[in-house]
Amino acid sequence: MTKQVKSKKRVADHGEVFTAEREVKAMCDLVKQETERIDSRFLEPACGDGNFLAEILSRKLAIVRKKYKKSPYDWERNSLLTLGSIYGVDLLVDNCIECRQRLFELWDKEYKAVCKKECNDDTREAAKFVLSRNIVCGNALTLNCVDENGKDTTEPIVFSEWTLPFNDARMQRSDYTFAELLAAEEEKPKRKKKKDEPEQISLMLDEKINEVPSDEGVFLKKYITHYRRVQENG
Template identity: 55%
Template sequence: MQENNINKQVKSKKRVADHGEVFTSEREVNAMLDLVKDETERIDSRFLEPACGNGNFLAEILSRKLKVVENRYGKSQLEYERYAIIAVSSIYGVEIQEDNAIECRERLFGLFNEKYTSLYGDKCKEECRQSVRFLLNRNILWGDALDFTNPVTKEPIVFSEWSAVNGTQLKRRDYVFRFLVEKTHQFSLFNDEGEAAAIDEPIKDYPLIHFLKLGEDDTNQL
C-alpha cells in the first residue's frame, strides 16, 4: 500500500531544497495545540496558519472542533450542521504551493464529510456539503504569506470573516490580508489577549445568507 502523503513530513528532496518544505509531525502538532487546548475546542475560535502545507495543524483543529460539535449538538442534525459550518468558517490557511492548498481543502472537507456521513447517512444534505466546500475555498488560499499576494497573479490575498447572526444566518465581510496583519500588528487573527482582533472597514460587505445557502448566489461567489 502506498504511503499517504498526509502522514509524511517530506514529499520530495527537491521540494525541501527549493522551498524548505517539511511538514510537522502528528505528535508535534498535538503537543503544540495542547498549549492552547481550550481555544482548539471552542467552536468559533479563529485560527490562521500562514504556511499551512497540506493541513496538519488545521486538520487537527477541525477534528477537535467537530468532536465538540458532535458532543453538544449531535442529536439534532440541523444544529450539528449549523455549528459544524461555524467551526469550518473559523479555520484559515495560506499556502505558497498550490497543490498543498488544494490537498488541504480536500483533506478538511474529507474530515467533515466522513463525520457528517457517519452521523446522518442518507439524511445528509448536499447543500450543507456545498456550504462547507465554499467556506474552504474562501478560507484556504494559495498565496505567499510573506508578501500577502498570490505567487503567480500577484493579486492581494483577501480573506472572508464569517459571523453567525440570528441563529441561521451568516454575515460575510472581506478583508485584505496585508491590511489585517498591519492593523493588528501580528500574524494571526487574535489580539494579544486572545480575543478576536479589531479590524477596520472591509473591502466588501455581503448581505446575510442562510448557512446552508453559501455559494448559491453569484454575489457570494469567489
C-alpha cells in the same frame, strides 16, 4: 504516519518539511482551550497539506458533536461555522488543493456519522465553498496571492469572516484583505506566547476595522444568505 517530505526537490526549492503528527498534537495541546472553542479562529501561514489545521478541525468537530449531535440543523450550522474559523495560506497550489480536500473529508466523515440520512448535498457544497475561501494560495510574507508557479501576483490575499449573527439559518460572510487584518491585529495588546505555540490570531474581530469600502481595502463586501447556499455568492 504522515510523511514529512514529499520530495528532495521540494525541500530544496521551497524548504518544504511537514511537522510530524506527534509534534502537531503537542503544540495544539499548548492552546487546548482555544482548539475546543467553536468560534476561535486559527491561521496557519504555511499550511502545507493541512497537518495543523486537520488536528484543530478534529478537536473542534468533537465539541460540535458533543453539543449538537441531536439536531442535524444545529450540527450543520455550527460545523460550517467551525470550518469557517480555520484559515491557511500556502505557496504551492497542490498543497492548497490537498489541504481543502483533507479538511472536507474530515468534516464529511463526521457529517455522515452524526446526521446520517439527514445529510444534504447543498450543505456539502457550502462546506467546500467555505474551504475554497479560507485555504488560499498565497504568500503570507508579501500578503499577495500567487500563480500556479508560486510567484507573487498583484492580487491581495482576501479572507472571509463567517458568522451566524441572527441565531437562525442565515450565515454572514464579510471579506477583508489579509494585510488589513494583520494591521488590526498588531494594534491589540500582545500576550506572551508560549514556546512552540502554533500561530493563532483572532481574525476580523477588531472593532477598529471600518466596514466601509475604501481604496485601501479595509472591508470589501458582505453577504447574508442561508447557510446551505453560501456558495451562491462565489
